[in-house]
Amino acid sequence: MPLLATIIARCFSLSFSLLAPAAMPLLVVGSVAIDNVETPQARRDGLLGGSATHFSYAASFFTDVQLVGVVGEDWPPQHTELLSSRGVDTSGLQTVRGGKTFTWTGRYEPNMNDRVSLDTQLNVFGEFDPVLPEKYKRTEYVFLANGVPALQMKVLDQVPGCRLVVADTMELWIQNTYDDLMKLLKRIDGLVINDSEAKMLAETENLVLAGHRVREMGPRFVVIKKGEHGAMFFSEHETYVMPAFPTEKVIDPTGAGDSFAGGMMGYLAQQNNFDPVTLKTAMAYGILVASFNVEGFGLERMQQISCDDIEGRMVAYRRMLSF
Amino acid sequence: MPLLATIIARCFSLSFSLLAPAAMPLLVVGSVAIDNVETPQARRDGLLGGSATHFSYAASFFTDVQLVGVVGEDWPPQHTELLSSRGVDTSGLQTVRGGKTFTWTGRYEPNMNDRVSLDTQLNVFGEFDPVLPEKYKRTEYVFLANGVPALQMKVLDQVPGCRLVVADTMELWIQNTYDDLMKLLKRIDGLVINDSEAKMLAETENLVLAGHRVREMGPRFVVIKKGEHGAMFFSEHETYVMPAFPTEKVIDPTGAGDSFAGGMMGYLAQQNNFDPVTLKTAMAYGILVASFNVEGFGLERMQQISCDDIEGRMVAYRRMLSF
Numbered sequence: 001m002p003l004l005a006t007i008i009a010r011c012f013s014l015s016f017s018l019l020a021p022a023a024m025p026l027l028v029v030g031s032v033a034i035d036n037v038e039t040p041q042a043r044r045d046g047l048l049g050g051s052a053t054h055f056s057y058a059a060s061f062f063t064d065v066q067l068v069g070v071v072g073e074d075w076p077p078q079h080t081e082l083l084s085s086r087g088v089d090t091s092g093l094q095t096v097r098g099g100k101t102f103t104w105t106g107r108y109e110p111n112m113n114d115r116v117s118l119d120t121q122l123n124v125f126g127e128f129d130p131v132l133p134e135k136y137k138r139t140e141y142v143f144l145a146n147g148v149p150a151l152q153m154k155v156l157d158q159v160p161g162c163r164l165v166v167a168d169t170m171e172l173w174i175q176n177t178y179d180d181l182m183k184l185l186k187r188i189d190g191l192v193i194n195d196s197e198a199k200m201l202a203e204t205e206n207l208v209l210a211g212h213r214v215r216e217m218g219p220r221f222v223v224i225k226k227g228e229h230g231a232m233f234f235s236e237h238e239t240y241v242m243p244a245f246p247t248e249k250v251i252d253p254t255g256a257g258d259s260f261a262g263g264m265m266g267y268l269a270q271q272n273n274f275d276p277v278t279l280k281t282a283m284a285y286g287i288l289v290a291s292f293n294v295e296g297f298g299l300e301r302m303q304q305i306s307c308d309d310i311e312g313r314m315v316a317y318r319r320m321l322s323f
Numbered sequence: 324m325p326l327l328a329t330i331i332a333r334c335f336s337l338s339f340s341l342l343a344p345a346a347m348p349l350l351v352v353g354s355v356a357i358d359n360v361e362t363p364q365a366r367r368d369g370l371l372g373g374s375a376t377h378f379s380y381a382a383s384f385f386t387d388v389q390l391v392g393v394v395g396e397d398w399p400p401q402h403t404e405l406l407s408s409r410g411v412d413t414s415g416l417q418t419v420r421g422g423k424t425f426t427w428t429g430r431y432e433p434n435m436n437d438r439v440s441l442d443t444q445l446n447v448f449g450e451f452d453p454v455l456p457e458k459y460k461r462t463e464y465v466f467l468a469n470g471v472p473a474l475q476m477k478v479l480d481q482v483p484g485c486r487l488v489v490a491d492t493m494e495l496w497i498q499n500t501y502d503d504l505m506k507l508l509k510r511i512d513g514l515v516i517n518d519s520e521a522k523m524l525a526e527t528e529n530l531v532l533a534g535h536r537v538r539e540m541g542p543r544f545v546v547i548k549k550g551e552h553g554a555m556f557f558s559e560h561e562t563y564v565m566p567a568f569p570t571e572k573v574i575d576p577t578g579a580g581d582s583f584a585g586g587m588m589g590y591l592a593q594q595n596n597f598d599p600v601t602l603k604t605a606m607a608y609g610i611l612v613a614s615f616n617v618e619g620f621g622l623e624r625m626q627q628i629s630c631d632d633i634e635g636r637m638v639a640y641r642r643m644l645s646f
Binding site: 110111112205206207208209212226228229230232239240241242243244246247248250277280281283284318320321322323 | 433434435528529530531532535549551552553555562563564565566567569570571573600603604606607641643644645646
């Protein structure tokens with residue numbers, strides 16, 4: 001029976017990739033930033049950063065991405081060009097005259113997991129008012145990157161016909177805008193959240209319990225990101241853990257979570273499907289794309305890879321998990 | 324091809340369980356203790372503890388176990404009876420007249436991962452001189468539970484014909500008896516070690532790098548235990564991670580690592596095989612047995628389960644990892 005089940009599952013998964021309908025575009029709204037990153041080995045300034053940026057680049061391997069964000073006049077045009085070269089539609093990227101781009105400076109501890117924010121200048125992102133270009137309002141796959149829950153809901157108001165909305169959030173909003181966050185959770189399909197955030201939101205140290213508790217707050221599914229330990233998935237009928245892809249080369253973990261979400265959502269939009277089987281494969285793609293993201297500063301490693309590299313790692317990942 | 328590979332792999336795995344040769348006995352040498360455990364929820368005194376004990380009980384689901392350890396006159400006979408009832412051969416359990424059993428008292432932090440040793444009384448274990456009963460000296464599968472490397476090697480001297488030796492170690496021996504530990508590592512086939520210990524031994528925060536570095540110190544394979552995050556395997560040709568089985572019910576993590584090793588080694592001895600395919604399945608059994616171990620104080624939860632429960636969890640685990 002397990003053998004038969006495996007065969008059936010494989011056939012389904014094969015038919016999905018062979019008969020996949022046209023990929024759907026994917027909308028992301030979130031931060032676009034300039035990062036200065038210090039690790040025990042090196043320091044790099046002026047990196048292309050921000051959650052929407054890492055998300056967009058990761059998702060661009062799977063489908064067309066529409067990016068909504070804001071930058072200042074100091075934003076280097078080559079950053080926009082890099083995104084455009086990946087097919088990311090940047091017509092929703094507003095530039096504020098006389099404004100400065102959101103800038104984050106941080107330092108990673110030797111474990112490359114814990115980090116200290118040395119300087120955070122929200123600049124134009126502090127006044128961000130996400131107004132979607134008309135053509136984006138019919139997009140059916142939407143990702144609300146980490147941001148003020150009220151603004152995330154404002155985006156939702158502009159995409160009434162969307163089919164799948166997934167959001168991210170962080171400690172700041174759990175602590176400062178709890179009521180708004182609760183409202184948001186009731187309007188989204190999925191929440192992607194860090195392990196520490198899940199524990200805080202669910203008020204428990206047990207991640208399995210946390211995942212289910214957060215799911216009961218509204219979303220149909222919850223994904224808990226565990227960094228180097230992979231990710232967990234929770235829906236009404238499923239609970240599972242998928243390990244990270246083991247890599248010796250961790251250069252800069254910044255944006256790993258957003259890359260994960262980008263890979264996951266990109267695959268779902270590409271497949272135009274979010275049934276349980278597709279969601280699980282999407283989780284795996286998210287994990288693999290994130291494993292490349294951490295292998296270089298900012299988006300440097302991502303610029304070196306192709307879809308073939310991701311597929312190659314997928315073969316190794318499937319082999320790793322089968323026994 | 325992946326489908327075909329899956330079918331072939333499955334057929335092999337089926338043939339292994341159907342055609343498995345007679346299970347081999349498994350020898351374990353290590354601590355037998357009385358534990359007093361405090362968690363945020365409860366406190367329990369006088370628990371049957373010790374690494375060799377948790378190992379033996381876990382392995383007893385798979386094969387016959389030979390236990391070598393030492394206790395004092397205060398050792399409750401019902402503890403020995405419990406092990407005997409599982410088919411564990413306790414004829415190698417020495418009792419020191421007038422001595423007291425090794426006693427450990429510890430408290431777990433709310434995250435149930437970090438713990439504080441409140442009191443450690445080595446007692447008779449401090450003078451432990453492992454002398455194997457004659458009939459144990461021909462045992463081919465051997466586990467050296469955490470202990471002084473010199474004593475672990477003394478055991479090895481007594482089992483010259485063993486086919487598979489796996490050892491555990493800890494920070495104390497890395498720091499205090501480094502040279503002996505290095506000698507030990509060159510004499511064993513496998514090392515099972517915690518993540519923090521691996522990092523210390525390999526002098527790196529990256530676990531993938533740590534696994535390979537420790538392997539280069541001698542053992543043919545290294546297993547890094549990551550607690551709630553599962554375990555990693557390293558050999559010359561393989562690197563993989565297997566997640567823990569997600570459980571909401573973490574009552575007492577004491578002995579989880581030893582249960583893991585017991586499940587793993589028990590399966591290898593049962594199969595009388597330690598090729599890569601069998602090792603991977605053994606890792607999974609170790610993870611599953613450990614997931615039961617943490618669901619109760621001491622060995623309480625383990626006493627409630629049967630082989631069917633482990634197999635049931637294996638079906639769920641395989642399903643969790645397939646996509």
